[in-house]
Amino acid sequence: MKIFSKIYIALILLFLYAPIAVMVLFSFNSSGSVWVFENFSLDWYKELLFNTSMLNALKHTIIIAVLSAIISTVVGTAASVGILALRKKVTKSLVMSATNIPLMNADIVTGISLMLLFVFFGKLLGLHESLGFITVLVAHITFNLPYVILSVMPKLKQTDSSLSEAALDLGCTPLQAFFKAVLPSISSGIFSGFIMAFTLSLDDFVISYFTCGHYQTLPIVIYNMTKKTVTPDAYALSTIIFVVIFVLLILYNTVQNKSSVKEAAKI
Numbered sequence: 693m694k695i696f697s698k699i700y701i702a703l704i705l706l707f708l709y710a711p712i713a714v715m716v717l718f719s720f721n722s723s724g725s726v727w728v729f730e731n732f733s734l735d736w737y738k739e740l741l742f743n744t745s746m747l748n749a750l751k752h753t754i755i756i757a758v759l760s761a762i763i764s765t766v767v768g769t770a771a772s773v774g775i776l777a778l779r780k781k782v783t784k785s786l787v788m789s790a791t792n793i794p795l796m797n798a799d800i801v802t803g804i805s806l807m808l809l810f811v812f813f814g815k816l817l818g819l820h821e822s823l824g825f826i827t828v829l830v831a832h833i834t835f836n837l838p839y840v841i842l843s844v845m846p847k848l849k850q851t852d853s854s855l856s857e858a859a860l861d862l863g864c865t866p867l868q869a870f871f872k873a874v875l876p877s878i879s880s881g882i883f884s885g886f887i888m889a890f891t892l893s894l895d896d897f898v899i900s901y902f903t904c905g906h907y908q909t910l911p912i913v914i915y916n917m918t919k920k921t922v923t924p925d926a927y928a929l930s931t932i933i934f935v936v937i938f939v940l941l942i943l944y945n946t947v948q949n950k951s952s953v954k955e956a957a958k959i
Contacts, residue, residue: 712934719927740925749913750929753894756825756909760832761890767833768840768889769882773870775841776848795838803902806831810903823905831903832893839892840885847881848874880947887944891937 722733740746771791778784794802807823810830814822851874859869875882897911904912910933914926 715927716931716934718924719931721924736924736928739923740928743923743925746910746913746925746929749908749910752825752907753910756828756832756900757890757893760829760836760893761886763829764833764836764840764889765882765886768837768885769844769878771837772841772844772848773874776845791841792838794835795842799835799896799898800902802835803831803899806834806899807902821905823903823907825907827903827905828900828907828909831899832896835896835899836889836892839888840882843885843888844878844881847878851877880950883947884944887940887947891940894933894937 717729719736720732720734721729722731722735775784775787775791778787806827810827811822855873855877856866856869859873860866864872895911896909897915900909901912901915908916910929914922914930917923917926
């Protein structure tokens with residue numbers, strides 16, 4: 693049975709990572725062929741430096757990812773504190789259910805509903821263009837918030853309530869007590885939420901597609917390329933993004949493991 697389980701795991705890993713391995717390999721191909729690997733070359737990485745449309749889309753994607761991750765982390769942390777402070781269980785469960793709707797809802801439903809909302813308010817305000825940078829940013833913050841709350845909330849529940857009470861007894865204001873006593877203890881959850889929000893925003897296509905207007909992100913530009921042909925410099929850029937996301941996930945897991953070890957040591 694152990695042999696079959698190992699074969700099963702190997703097949704899963706093969707199906708998951710074989711396409712990525714092929715993409716990385718052919719990003720170093722000297723020719724534009726996706727069938728024959730001729731020679732090792734960095735030509736497509738050099739070519740990427742002159743692809744202004746793709747670099748602009750990458751810049752848009754990074755700006756949206758960073759801003760949405762920062763804003764959703766701040767708002768999500770504040771929301772977690774507020775939700776935990778609710779005394780009535782019914783109210784708390786209702787708020788958590790409403791918070792988790794973007795998480796459980798289909799991306800296409802979220803994207804279309806946000807698009808209709810933005811277009812409605814755009815027409816109401818008499819805007820020439822209803823969709824653009826702001827609408828993409830708001831959409832990304834919307835679907836990032838539940839992930840941040842789910843990362844921060846467990847850390848808040850694990851935090852000893854006497855920490856803030858002790859800080860208040862020592863003369864801190866409620867705000868100072870939070871930043872000096874509570875915030876350090878939930879920092880790992882905040883960091884995990886930020887990394888999760890950043891990677892999700894960087895990777896999003898469906899919701900961005902419905903809310904972007906002329907402000908196109910990298911996934912949308914690459915999708916438009918597939919209607920004609922995908923140039924090999926897209927493989928190079930995708931490889932760079934994969935490496936960055938891979939490093940961020942390692943950091944995320946490292947922080948999670950260190951936090952788990954600390955919690956186990958306390959017990």
